[in-house]
Amino acid sequence: MTPTGHLDTEACYRAVQSRDRRFDGVFYTAVRTTGIYCRPSCPARTPAAANVTFHATAASAHSAGFRACKRCLPDATPGSPEWDVAADVAGRAMRLIADGLVDREGVDGLARRVGYTPRHLGRLLTQELGAAPLALARARRAQSARVLIETTDLPLTDVAFASGFASVRQFNETLREIYAASPTELRGRRGGSPTRGAVTMRLPVRTPFTGRALFDFLALRAVPGVEVVVGDVYARTLRLPHGPGIVRLRLPDSDAVGETAVAEATFELADLRDLSAASERTRRLLDADCDPVAVAAALGSDDVLGRVVSSAPGLRVPGHVDGEEVAVRAVLGQQVSVAGARTVAGRFVQQWGEAVETDVPGLTHLFPSSATLAEQDPEALPMPRARGRALVGMCAALAAGDVVLDRGADREDVRASLLALPGIGPWTADYIALRALGHPDVFLPTDIGIRDALIALGQDPGRAADLGERWRPWRSYAQVHLWNTLTRIKEN
Structure with missing residues (x-):
């Protein structure tokens, strides 16, 4: 494939002829004679x-007048790995649209977040992606609605608002146009399952997927x-x-190449309108849209990382559901062990976190907001005074909007803004970029875990930065592979 928004017709057609699943979600095939669009791996006749x-x-296919194939369900694929990692405006906008920003703040809000006028942003996205912001948001809402209709027993009215539609009428009209079927007809095709106050969704992830390693990473830092x-x-x-919620996750392990696995996520939400945002943020946590085949191709031939990568295919960069929480935890983790940072974070939660009621034993609070922590006396925090001042100063910047840690922000601008804050150095800024911004090309050469991993591989840790240059543009994945070589993931 060629760069964002410019598809190579011959390469696309070869992928369709081979029914190559690796390109599902990367592009879509529209057939003029049928008025249908499909994923590249559709089993129908080429x-x-x-x-x-x-x-x-x-x-883009919707805007051109095509309907989704009822056989291959082209919208039921993981998102494009290109949009997931792209640092350009189109990639940033797509990540915000997926989070439901257009539903909450409109196109004007999206334009403000990426730093363009609404008109210019519309022109840019139409040129790059084949559709304007409203059409992109509409496609996301339709996909969310179809998943809820076919996999849950939520009342259709609830499905309409949970997937981001402003009215039931809009919901009905959109699904009829895109799927050539009413919501009731879509539900009749597959049986849902009782929700019992919760919504269980099957989140698609690209394979191979090493779910156990990601689970262990999260468990160690819980x-x-x-x-819990x-x-x-x-x-x-x-x-x-619109309010608090919880998610319960089961993560699969799959060695299959170029296919789609599913992670089971059960959400309990104070407001169903948050379902799209909750599911998208959970997919960020899983790094679900990563293209592990491309990562393995780039890193697998390296004489240092080759065997490491082949021993853990599909290893993901652990993302996060809340960028500001990552930032606070990164500062708490400066120069202390994982266990120590976890203990201090637990104290913060008990003292300043917002209490919530859940039916999961041990889940009792939301992590403290940056606005709450910005009001604290840094001298009274349970940490060295300099670190306390750095934490409170960073939280003040986050609360004021001077630093924005959603995936729509320009990564280099965020890094520069963080480094300008007293007490925030390169390790902290880059760890935040790795987990909060989903940056695919971050490396922490001074990290103690990286140094230990390189020593175990017979490498001089003093050459870490030079070695990292060989692993561009996937240094974040090299970072996680090195952490994963340790008998247990150490402090980082």
């Missing part, structure tokens, strides 16, 4: 090259009151736009 066009997004691990379930509280 259409003639003269009858097809290719689209970067499902919304903050009491906010996160019981058996094979990881659960945590969520701070969402």
Whole structure:
């Protein structure tokens, strides 16, 4: 594939002929003779090259008048790995749209967040993605609605608002247009399952997927009151736009290449309108849209990392559901062990976190907000005074909006803003970029875990930075692979 928004027609058609699943979600195939669009791996007969066009997004295919294939369900794929890692405006906008920002703040709000006028942003996204912001948001709402209709027994009215539609009428009209079926007809195709006050969704992830390693990473760092691990379930509280919620996750292991696995996520929300945001933030936590095949191809031939990568195919960079929480925990983790940072974070939660009622034993609070921590006396915090001042200063900047840690922010601007704050150095800024911003190309050469891992591999840790240059543009994945070589993931 060529860069964002510019598809190579011949390469796309070859992928369609081979039914290569690795390109599902990367582009969509529209067939003029049927008026249908499909994923590249659709099992239907391959259409003639003269009858097809290719689209970067499902919304582009919708805008061109095509309906989703009822056989391959092209919108039921993981998101494009290109949008997930792209640092350009289109990638940043797509991540915010996926989080439901257009539903909450409109196109004007999206334009403000990426630093463009609404008109210019519309032109840019239409050029790059084949659809304007409203059409992209509409496609996301339709996909969310279909998943809820077919996998839960939520009343259809609840589905409409949970997926972001402003009215039931809009919901009905959109689904009829995109799927050529009413919501009731869609529900009749597959049986839902009782929700019992919760909504269980199957979140698609690209394979291979090493879910157990991600689970272990999260379990080791679980903050009491906010996160719990019981058996094979990881659960945590969520701070969402319209109220609190919780998610319980089961993570699969899959060695299959170029396919789609699913992580089971059960959400309990104070307001169903937050379902789209909750599911998208959980997918960020899983790094679900990563292209592990591309990562393995880039790192697997390296003489230092080759065997490491092949021993853990599909290893993900652990993301997060809340960028501001990551930032606070990064500062708490400066020059202390993982266990020590976890203990201090637990104290913060008990003292300043917002209490919530849940039916999961041990989940009792939301992590303290940056606004709350910005009001604290840094001299009284349970940490060295300099670190306390750095923490309170950073939280003040976050609360004021001077630093924004959602995935729509420009990564280099965020890094510069963080480094300008007293007490925030490169390790902290880059750890935040790794987990909060989903940056694919971050490396922490001074990290103690990296140094230990390199020594164990017979490498000089003093050469860490030079070695990292060989692993561009996937240094974040090299970082996690090195952490994963340790007998247990050490402090980082």
